[in-house]
Amino acid sequence: MKSIKNLFLVDDDEIFTFLTKRTIEETRLVDQIKIFSNGQDAIEFLEKAAGNTELLPEVILLDINMPILDGWGFLEEFILLQPTIGKRITIYVVSTSISPFDLERAKSISGVSDFIIKPITKAGLINILGSLAPDNDPQ
């Protein structure tokens, strides 16, 4: 039983994305996983896919520390983009940071559902993705 069609992983750390993709696949809760290595690539994709619910993700796992456009930059642009997207997207900030400043900052942004400190475990993923079950979601 797969509940999530699309999940975006936005992170420049290749090893992390490789391993996390694996873990998500093992949960069998997600159909498709797309990986972006920085915020700019992800935003550009979302801009193009606006209104196309098939291409748009239900969930984004977002890293903070990335080149070109970091997680904070992505969130700023995402908030501007949100009204034109036409789909509810849940964003989790996933970071190695244990800095309380980063945690505070993430919490202050309304579009962020939660702040997850890496590493992300299989059990943790099931917990997060399970809460986004289709029974609760009209889509």
Next chain:
Amino acid sequence: MILFTAGAGYEAVNFRPEQVTGKPLKDAVSPHTIEFLHKNLSGILEGKTLTHEVFTRGRYYQNIYRPITDQSGKVEGFVMVALDDTENKKKALEIKRHNELFAIGEELANIGSWDWDLDTRNVVFSSNTLRLLGHDPNVLERSSQEVLEWVHPDDRMMLIESFRQMLDTGIFEVMEFRMIRKDGKMRIFQSSSTRSLTKDDQRKRVIGVLKDVTEKRKSEQDLLESKEILRKIADSIPGLVMRYVESEDGSSRIQYVSKGAEDLWEVTKDEIHADVSIVWNKVHQDDVMGFLRSFKKSRNTLAPWNHEFRIVMDDGRVKWVSVIGTPKSMDEGRLLWDILALDVTAKKTAEVKIERNMELLTFQNTQLLDFCNIVSHNLRSPLVNMSMLIGFIEESGDETERKVYIDKLKPVIEGLNETFEEPVESIQVQQDREIKSEHIDIEESYAKIIAGFEGQIKLFNANIETDFSEAPVLYYPPKYWSSILHNLISNSLKYRSPGRRLNITIKTARTQKKVLLTVKDNGLGIDLKKHQNNLFKIRKVFHRHPDAKGFGLFITKAQVEAMKGRIWVESIPDVGSTFFVEFHNQ
């Protein structure tokens, strides 16, 4: 009935004899006279002669009533003679009034008078004199001997000697001596006297006045003492206390300067008295402008003058001085200045120290936050990856799969190693605050640096122009300078535009005590709207360039700021970037 009137009575009573003769007495005399006669007529009729003073119609009269007897001796009437006594009466009253006035005057002025008869050797005092001396004011005449005993024993000889001299020479002077009152209290008296030769009896007399000056002398003494106290206080203040008058033409006259001025300014009071400018001439060269500005402002507005400045001693030592002054406007455009200057060197030194410590703390706090960031992101990332990889290795049963995970561990460890080296290097810059500056020949050092880029310059066909003519020498730690210039050139080469030939212009310029380095290129540029805040931070990368690590500008900034310099950038995406580095204290 009046039978007869005669004599000067006409003028005296202002009526004619024929008007009253044969009329009743009451028509001719005043009601006072009638009243007197009512009371005393029987006495007159018994043969007594009576007199009576009457004041009527503005004049004094002496009325004499003498009985008239017939041959048998029987009284048959009386004669009334009215004498006009007005002039005598007036004189007597005037003398009385004068004496009263004199007595009142003596009392009010706290003075007494005396009259010394050199023949009888007695002194006649006014009653106020005796009151001042505390003796019975009714016994006016006293012997010389008694009076001398009232004088303070220590002053007696002086007094006798003075009088002898004055009588000999005929020159009378004002004397001051102490007297003991009857109640034992000591008072100070001032005596002025003069010899008088009365015409009446030709006796020799000395007359004079005594004045009690005890209170006056006491307040003068108090004033002198309080002046002395003020001077002592002013002198004991460890600083300069000065009062001086400044005339409109700029000249000045010192009224007072304290002893403390000698210690603080290291000049003598005499030198200051001779020329006040010795005080202001010691103001530190760099503080003169501010000093004059604040002083003139206070002079113009008459507001209190409050200023801190440095003074330089003859041997070059510098002291910090805090001055408070109040200007007061006087006549003819003159100004009275009261000035207090204190040595605040110790306080100032402490302030500078605190300021420096604050600066250091702020700097270190920023570094700490940066370091927290490095630990959070750059050091934890590889650790997370390693722990995840280990987890996968443990769970995997497949040997080939395990091999894949193990292979991935290696670059993670290498990355970790690299991440460690960077913060260590930057911390070294921050700790290396004592690094020595040297005079660097910019042209020479540039040649060495550019030699390292020779291969890349040829490969990209880059064009580099330099102009170090305006500022050919830099005073800076050579290690930092090389690193800064190396990084900026390296950035220009790295982020060149693929669409055009790379041009780099490197210049130095001088402004006062600063040298400005500019490195301008026509490369990719940076979107400053997006990246302004992160530009000089560690691990911030803005280009899709495989060599971008986000460390060069971070370390460059550290090397600039460690020497109190400034670095900033102007850039337009896809047009180019210009980096500016300002080196201070040149």
